[in-house]
Amino acid sequence: MKSWISAFLVMCLSAGLVAAEPTSSAPLRAGAATSNITPELGAKIIGGFVPFPATGVHDELHARCLVLDDGKTRLALVVCDLLGLHRSVSIEARRLIEESTGIPPAQVMISGTHTHSATSALGDSRYVSEQPLDAYQQFLARRIADGVRRAVNALRPAQVGFVTAEAPEHVFNRRWVMKEGTAPVNPFGKVDKVKMNPPGGSPNLVEPAGPTDPTVSILALREPEGRLISVFAAYSLHYVGGVGNGEISADYYGMFCSALARLNGAKEDESLPFVPILANGTSGDINNVNFRTPRPSSPPYAQMRKVAEDVAGKVQAALAGVEWKDRADLQARFRELELSWRVLSPETLAWAKEKLPNADVPSVKADLPAIYARRVQQLSEAKNPARIPLQVFRIGDVCIGTFPCETFAETGLEFKKRSPLKHSFMVELNHGYFGYLPTPRHFELGGYETWPGTNSLEPQAAVKMLDALLEMAGDLKR
Numbered sequence: 001m002k003s004w005i006s007a008f009l010v011m012c013l014s015a016g017l018v019a020a021e022p023t024s025s026a027p028l029r030a031g032a033a034t035s036n037i038t039p040e041l042g043a044k045i046i047g048g049f050v051p052f053p054a055t056g057v058h059d060e061l062h063a064r065c066l067v068l069d070d071g072k073t074r075l076a077l078v079v080c081d082l083l084g085l086h087r088s089v090s091i092e093a094r095r096l097i098e099e100s101t102g103i104p105p106a107q108v109m110i111s112g113t114h115t116h117s118a119t120s121a122l123g124d125s126r127y128v129s130e131q132p133l134d135a136y137q138q139f140l141a142r143r144i145a146d147g148v149r150r151a152v153n154a155l156r157p158a159q160v161g162f163v164t165a166e167a168p169e170h171v172f173n174r175r176w177v178m179k180e181g182t183a184p185v186n187p188f189g190k191v192d193k194v195k196m197n198p199p200g201g202s203p204n205l206v207e208p209a210g211p212t213d214p215t216v217s218i219l220a221l222r223e224p225e226g227r228l229i230s231v232f233a234a235y236s237l238h239y240v241g242g243v244g245n246g247e248i249s250a251d252y253y254g255m256f257c258s259a260l261a262r263l264n265g266a267k268e269d270e271s272l273p274f275v276p277i278l279a280n281g282t283s284g285d286i287n288n289v290n291f292r293t294p295r296p297s298s299p300p301y302a303q304m305r306k307v308a309e310d311v312a313g314k315v316q317a318a319l320a321g322v323e324w325k326d327r328a329d330l331q332a333r334f335r336e337l338e339l340s341w342r343v344l345s346p347e348t349l350a351w352a353k354e355k356l357p358n359a360d361v362p363s364v365k366a367d368l369p370a371i372y373a374r375r376v377q378q379l380s381e382a383k384n385p386a387r388i389p390l391q392v393f394r395i396g397d398v399c400i401g402t403f404p405c406e407t408f409a410e411t412g413l414e415f416k417k418r419s420p421l422k423h424s425f426m427v428e429l430n431h432g433y434f435g436y437l438p439t440p441r442h443f444e445l446g447g448y449e450t451w452p453g454t455n456s457l458e459p460q461a462a463v464k465m466l467d468a469l470l471e472m473a474g475d476l477k478r
Ligand SMILES: [Zn+2]
Pocket: 114, 238, 406
């Protein structure tokens, strides 16, 4: 016995482990799988102001699935190559997952990456909490459930670790304070203080309106013999873009996964392949463009490949520093916060009705005032409350908190700072799409992300949601 204890101590010291945290009764198991969610050609690609039909596929879209099991609790983490998914898609996918695997809906996380080269999983209206599913949404829910089921089939003994990497050179705050009165007139006929994606190198740029979050959070799972099972990473970069005309693509998220697999010697025909996953952190106000010194344009896919390869290289280097553990307590908290949809002033509504008397007809060209006149009228008919899914997972000393919105970087940074768990980070666009989520100070500054129609929730939503999420994270701590 004595020699076993000293051997254990030597092992702990040599592995650099710190005092053990409370552990679950059984060693951890993990399994991962991908499920193809590429739509039919002809389906409409969204991400720009006016959807257009897909005419080709550059790279396939996937739902990437990871399942963890500590002997008591199972958690499933799914990231889909989509601009976003409607809450009703997530509800249906989780119903199917419970039916086939027994994993309760509160223990399944399903987010979209925010690739702008996928077709819509948002359905007809963005300003409803429930909607009937169209054919693609039904297909998607089934494919997500299949992926989770296949990840369950692949469950095997696993070790877990957490590490971070810094990648500041690819993230820029895209909201710029402009010199007084120099921002162009917005679709509502007003001049904002802040411009999203301003002209590069403009002398009218004052400063970015918020911070960036340069940290890649990395949760890694491997077989005890050392072979990687999955890496679940999150980085706060909106998307990169620059695809071929009419082509479907998973953007840099997909390329990151391919690059990380390649760096780990993954082969095409493995029966239990390594499944890298890249979720979107909090990037509602972040993009890949340095507005101070604009870069020349590059051929399709070149810039996203550059970003993907570099971030994958940094994650690969960071993986060498992981302290692996055989056990991790798993917990989940899920709750739906009831918030108000954004209230529109009578003037805004009158403007919208005058601009576009028949709001039933979608715009076929990028006429911003007409597009916003339609969005405002649809938003004015939204039925309260908006049901906002919030979720936190605890995986050992790692905490993942989620919002169903395009969340600003400062919100994610605040969650990291205030969360009681040692390693915390956020994933956005989880379990639904409820538009952009500026923090209250941004409504004063204006700009695209604050316009009614891009923002659809009450102005205090970011504060109420973060408070609730932190309360849920606090509830996880022993
Ligand atoms: Zn976006």
